[in-house]
Amino acid sequence: MDVLNIKNITKYFGTFCALNDISLNVKKGEVISIIGPSGSGKSTLLRCINRIEKITSGSITIDGTAMVENVNGKAKYISEKEVRQLILKTGMVFQHFNLFPHMTALQNVIEAPIKVQKKSREEAVKVAEELLTMVGLGEKMNNYPVQLSGGQKQRAAIARALALNPLLMLFDEPTSALDPEITGAVLNVMRDPAKNNMTMLIATHEMGFAKEVSDRVIFMDNGHIVEEGTPAEIFDNPKSDRLQHFLESIIR
Numbered sequence: 001m002d003v004l005n006i007k008n009i010t011k012y013f014g015t016f017c018a019l020n021d022i023s024l025n026v027k028k029g030e031v032i033s034i035i036g037p038s039g040s041g042k043s044t045l046l047r048c049i050n051r052i053e054k055i056t057s058g059s060i061t062i063d064g065t066a067m068v069e070n071v072n073g074k075a076k077y078i079s080e081k082e083v084r085q086l087i088l089k090t091g092m093v094f095q096h097f098n099l100f101p102h103m104t105a106l107q108n109v110i111e112a113p114i115k116v117q118k119k120s121r122e123e124a125v126k127v128a129e130e131l132l133t134m135v136g137l138g139e140k141m142n143n144y145p146v147q148l149s150g151g152q153k154q155r156a157a158i159a160r161a162l163a164l165n166p167l168l169m170l171f172d173e174p175t176s177a178l179d180p181e182i183t184g185a186v187l188n189v190m191r192d193p194a195k196n197n198m199t200m201l202i203a204t205h206e207m208g209f210a211k212e213v214s215d216r217v218i219f220m221d222n223g224h225i226v227e228e229g230t231p232a233e234i235f236d237n238p239k240s241d242r243l244q245h246f247l248e249s250i251i252r
Contacts, residue, residue: 001064003028003168003199004049008070009058011041011048011223018044019055020223026168029197033210035234036220037246042203043095045220046170049201050092051083062086063167088116091161092170095177097153099145105132105156106141109163117164124163131159135189151182155189162193169193171202207250211235219243 004026011019019041026032034042047053049060051067054077059069067086068077077083099108109128113119132141135155137148145153154174161169171190175183187209194200194213204210210217210231217234219227219242227234227243238244 001028002026002061003030003063004201005059005061006049007059007061009048009055009060009075011044011053012056018223019048022058022223022225024218024225026199026201028167028199030215031194031198031200031213032202032216032218033214034201034203034218034220035205035207035210035246036226040220041223042220043172044223046092046172046201046203049168050090050170051077051087052092063089088164089167090170091164091166091168092172093154093157093161093174095173097145097150097157097177099153099157099160101145104142104144105137105148105152105159108145108156109160112160113163127163128159131162132156134192135159136185149182150178151185154178154186158186158189167199169198169200171200171204173203173205175204175206207235207247219246221246 002025006022006024009019009022010017022045036042044053048055055068055075057070057073057075060067065086067083068075106128109131110124113124114121129141132138135158137152137155140148140152148156175186178186187206191213214231216228217231218225219234221242227238227240238247
């Protein structure tokens, strides 16, 4: 069964079409990287899946439940309460971390499990400590975001997303705000859930990483999916002129 099913979605910001007739199915355990130039719609697509943005038309189904359906050419969402419950099955890591500045790394990670999933503090802390240790922050648990480097903040954000034990992880260009020196550490952290059959949808500019971890790669441009295939098909044998030009510009 598909973890995620997207059918013919469009997203307009005023008169600007950010997503144009996008359809995509994601199977359980599949790792999909979304590549493309800035402004191609990668981040908007992830934000629509997580209902940070509402689509204009089309349908999105998560784990068999329709979050939004197409009714007479317009998007019709289920109730806000039902949306919130469904979105708990997804975890999202943003470009700019979005950690709560007044909370320590540990407090950031336990907040949602306690407040949203109603877990006991003891249970939440145990899981958070394990996750923060896993991402290399075992000695930084009681540090506030201002005391962490960019890479450490992003690793804390990944631990926070994993703490909800999501069915689907969404990564919105998680290394784009980091220095190249730090990027490798964050990508290493992302490799673990990928190896352990976590279902992942990753918008990224890191072509080497996408080629290494992905089961499938999607190339977007101007709000369209232009091409998709295995990493070998996309990177070694691109079919469209647009993808060929994009890859040439990256390599230069």
